[in-house]
Amino acid sequence: MYRYDQFDARLVAERVAQFRGQVERRLSGALTEDEFKPLRLQNGVYLQLHAYMLRIAIPYGQLSPRQLRRLAEIARDHDRGFGHFTTRQNIQFNWVALKDIPEVLAKLADVEMHAIQTSGNCIRNTTTDHFAGAAQDEVVDPRAWCEIIRQWSTFHPEFAFLPRKFKIAVTAAEHDRAAIRVHDVGLHIRQKDGVTGFEVHVGGGQGRTPHIAALVNPFVPETQILDYLEAIMRVYNRYGRRDNKYKARIKILVSELGEAEYIRQVEAEFAAQRDAEKIDLPAAEVARIHAYFAPPALAPKPALSKPLEAAKAADPAFARWTRANLHPHKVAGYASVTVSLKPLGVAPGDATDAQMELVADLAEKYGYGDIRVSHAQNLILPHVALDDLPDVYKALDAAGLGAANESRITDMIVCPGLDYCNLANARSIPVALAVQKVFADPAYEEDIGKLHINVSGCINACGHHHVGHIGILGVDKKGEEFYQILLGGRADEKAALGEIVGPGLKAEDVPAAIHRVVEFYRTQRSSPSEKFIDTLERLGHQTFQEALYAAG
Amino acid sequence: MSSVRPKLKPETPKAVTGWATATGRSVWLRADGSWTEEAGLLGVFTGDDAEARLAAALKQEAVVTDPYFMEVTADGKIAGRETLRESMRAQPALSFGGAA
Numbered sequence: 001m002y003r004y005d006q007f008d009a010r011l012v013a014e015r016v017a018q019f020r021g022q023v024e025r026r027l028s029g030a031l032t033e034d035e036f037k038p039l040r041l042q043n044g045v046y047l048q049l050h051a052y053m054l055r056i057a058i059p060y061g062q063l064s065p066r067q068l069r070r071l072a073e074i075a076r077d078h079d080r081g082f083g084h085f086t087t088r089q090n091i092q093f094n095w096v097a098l099k100d101i102p103e104v105l106a107k108l109a110d111v112e113m114h115a116i117q118t119s120g121n122c123i124r125n126t127t128t129d130h131f132a133g134a135a136q137d138e139v140v141d142p143r144a145w146c147e148i149i150r151q152w153s154t155f156h157p158e159f160a161f162l163p164r165k166f167k168i169a170v171t172a173a174e175h176d177r178a179a180i181r182v183h184d185v186g187l188h189i190r191q192k193d194g195v196t197g198f199e200v201h202v203g204g205g206q207g208r209t210p211h212i213a214a215l216v217n218p219f220v221p222e223t224q225i226l227d228y229l230e231a232i233m234r235v236y237n238r239y240g241r242r243d244n245k246y247k248a249r250i251k252i253l254v255s256e257l258g259e260a261e262y263i264r265q266v267e268a269e270f271a272a273q274r275d276a277e278k279i280d281l282p283a284a285e286v287a288r289i290h291a292y293f294a295p296p297a298l299a300p301k302p303a304l305s306k307p308l309e310a311a312k313a314a315d316p317a318f319a320r321w322t323r324a325n326l327h328p329h330k331v332a333g334y335a336s337v338t339v340s341l342k343p344l345g346v347a348p349g350d351a352t353d354a355q356m357e358l359v360a361d362l363a364e365k366y367g368y369g370d371i372r373v374s375h376a377q378n379l380i381l382p383h384v385a386l387d388d389l390p391d392v393y394k395a396l397d398a399a400g401l402g403a404a405n406e407s408r409i410t411d412m413i414v415c416p417g418l419d420y421c422n423l424a425n426a427r428s429i430p431v432a433l434a435v436q437k438v439f440a441d442p443a444y445e446e447d448i449g450k451l452h453i454n455v456s457g458c459i460n461a462c463g464h465h466h467v468g469h470i471g472i473l474g475v476d477k478k479g480e481e482f483y484q485i486l487l488g489g490r491a492d493e494k495a496a497l498g499e500i501v502g503p504g505l506k507a508e509d510v511p512a513a514i515h516r517v518v519e520f521y522r523t524q525r526s527s528p529s530e531k532f533i534d535t536l537e538r539l540g541h542q543t544f545q546e547a548l549y550a551a552g
Numbered sequence: 553m554s555s556v557r558p559k560l561k562p563e564t565p566k567a568v569t570g571w572a573t574a575t576g577r578s579v580w581l582r583a584d585g586s587w588t589e590e591a592g593l594l595g596v597f598t599g600d601d602a603e604a605r606l607a608a609a610l611k612q613e614a615v616v617t618d619p620y621f622m623e624v625t626a627d628g629k630i631a632g633r634e635t636l637r638e639s640m641r642a643q644p645a646l647s648f649g650g651a652a
Contacts, residue, residue: 027574029614047617049641052576097575347646418637419646426636429646479635 001062002147002292004112012109019043020102027099044115045101048422054096055118060128060146061089061373065360068371070111072356078104085349087413087464089127089373090118094420121162123153128170129177130374133295134382136330139191142172144290152226159233163240164248181213181495182206182467184250197221202232203254206461210497211251214259226279231270296368296383301333305386318393320442321404333386339379339396340403344436347429348414349377358399366392376413409451410436413464417457424457426474426481431507438511448518451532467491469533471498483510485548487541490533501545513548520547557620558633565626567594568605570619578641579616581605587616591642596628
């Protein structure tokens with residue numbers, strides 16, 4: 001993984017010192033909250049419903065064991081013993097006192113971490129495929145380009161005060177696991193005639209006005225991608241709306257201009273760049289950064305593991321876990337493991353300090369020191385030998401991390417909702433847990449197969465409800481929580497926005513309604529292998545809508 | 553805030569709430585002028601007294617952040633349009649930390 005150079009280390013250290021002074025002035029009253037707010041937001045500090053929340057960047061979701069152990073230590077010493085992994089592949093601590101945050105940031109700087117650009121109207125953490133570097137279907141490892149984009153976008157003076165926040169996602173696999181079409185900019189790395197380049201999508205997003213991104217350029221060679229991103233950002237920075245925060249995202253600009261006109265403006269900006277302002281990224285520097293992401297030296301192994309097969313035969317629960325939580329690895333004899341942070345009854349995405357330390361230990365012992373955070377709020381061990389899976393599972397299961405549910409109905413993306421969030425209108429976590437209970441039987445859940453339920457507690461859509469196969473959106477109607485159900489969303493290469501199917505439901509009615517929809521699917525699917533979303537798209541929403549509200 | 557804070561009439565019973573600056577914990581103003589993390593101990597204010605209490609709170613930048621009025625009943629129960637949100641602040645429904 002990338003290691004800080006002297007400039008990175010100094011920059012982060014100086015930022016910690018600067019923020020320490022700002023916090024001291026805030027605590028003394030020398031700075032008012034109005035003065036301090038933009039400063040704290042630039043350091044990832046929000047003031048939420050019950051306390052300050054500190055959001056820490058995990059660039060493209062990659063962590064070392066040392067870093068994860070440090071996060072565990074912070075959870076234990078400065079929070080309530082847990083942290084919350086987010087859809088931006090970051091982590092949030094929900095109970096950190098402001099007076100302690102400079103110390104926390106210093107501890108993070110020791111392990112090459114920070115909270116810079118995790119808030120504010122700037123370019124946020126670039127996200128990517130959580131199986132990057134291990135996935136069979138990627139053309140290159142996208143992490144090096146994420147790192148290059150990170151370096152370009154961090155403290156970029158021209159883009160520090162954009163009209164609104166800006167999110168970039170990168171994939172290099174045909175099957176999009178990074179949800180690039182619902183990002184401000186989505187980049188798909190492709191290869192053409194021996195040249196690596198980027199398919200560029202712009203103007204996707206969720207929130208109150210969801211959009212699927214427009215394809216702006218089918219192939220930008222890698223040597224030009226930063227210049228092309230500059231052109232995209234400049235058009236947005238100049239013409240994006242600053243008069244109305246609800247219309248300030250780039251998706252609104254693309255929509256209001258129209259795709260053709262927006263593309264014309266970007267191409268004109270790109271063409272007008274003078275030689276002197278083009279980003280001359282030396283090939284040697286690109287190669288240097290790529291070298292940080294060299295794959296681990298995986299000793300060749302048989303594709304069929306005898307210890308694995310024996311353990312599967314002996315333990316049905318383990319066998320089920322291997323069917324759900326493993327992803328094929330590009331090297332035979334290995335797999336990528338999803339460590340589910342969605343066990344029944346636990347707030348989705350939460351991990352305790354002890355669990356974080358366990359995953360760090362397992363990564364060190366079995367996983368070549370590599371850990372990822374997925375945008376679905378799980379942890380990943382991308383390189384584990386098949387022979388080692390029984391031991392890995394045993395340790396995970398003993399720590400409450402053995403849920404066999406990756407991409408299944410209980411593996412929900414869920415925002416913090418009104419239990420934590422100052423913006424939320426309704427609670428997300430309790431309704432998600434109530435739905436989980438209905439599908440708690442592992443055999444039943446396995447029979448249902450892949451099905452994404454995403455839950456948000458308000459229209460800001462942090463729980464990605466627009467792109468859940470089933471989306472649940474909490475709303476406040478005169479002081480009472482109601483939940484609107486959406487059907488048909490998806491975040492992959494066939495990205496689509498779900499549609500609200502009817503009137504909102506009371507919280508207590510949601511689990512049964514979801515159950516009816518799922519049962520309807522099971523009776524209608526063409527075969528057990530036809531996924532929920534495929535059955536829904538084949539039959540149309542109307543019949544599913546009727547099932548949702550039947551006897552409701 | 554999930555929405556614009558409602559304007560309350562002078563005669564409407566109200567409490568003053570905000571966040572402790574050092575810790576960020578939700579706090580409520582007691583009748584004796586001190587701040588408490590227990591919503592059940594909040595003071596109920598009306599009219600000019602309420603306005604004076606809020607004005608004083610706004611000057612305590614080092615102690616309390618972003619103080620504002622919340623609607624309550626005469627006996628201090630949370631009331632009004634923001635009942636759901638304020639109830640969550642006062643008494644979280646989730647058992648934080650691990651099992652929810």
